[in-house]
Amino acid sequence: MGQNVQIKDTVTLVDVLVIDTDRSFTGQDGQTITPGSVGGGVPGRLAEKLFGLGLGIDHVFVLQNTVSVRRKAGWDEDSAGAVTDVTGSFLRFYDEEEE
Numbered sequence: 432m433g434q435n436v437q438i439k440d441t442v443t444l445v446d447v448l449v450i451d452t453d454r455s456f457t458g459q460d461g462q463t464i465t466p467g468s469v470g471g472g473v474p475g476r477l478a479e480k481l482f483g484l485g486l487g488i489d490h491v492f493v494l495q496n497t498v499s500v501r502r503k504a505g506w507d508e509d510s511a512g513a514v515t516d517v518t519g520s521f522l523r524f525y526d527e528e529e530e
Contacts (some may be wrong), residue, residue, distance in 0.1 A: 435522070436453065436521055437454075438451070438518065443506045446480065446506070447499055447501050447503075448499070449498075449500075450515060451496065452518065453465075455496045457473070457474055457493050457494060458495070460491050461492055463473040465489065465491075466482050467484050469482070474491070476521075477518065480517050481500060481517055481518075484517065488500055489502070489503060
């Protein structure tokens, strides 16, 4: 149950990865999440999964269908790929193999 989130575009700005998706995660108010302030709701759960990757992510901002993720170490292909993978599969409730 659930569908993959389609990633339309990613932009890397030194230490910020911006992911544009085909799904809205928030309304018109954005939500800022840091490791010490993970709240509830969809943005908080997504941020919790991203922090759990162990990549040194220190800030997530979610506004409608855009997810901005800051990592002071900068972004390489592997770390950016891990974040887009988690974001893309976030709304899946089970793996495709279980279908």
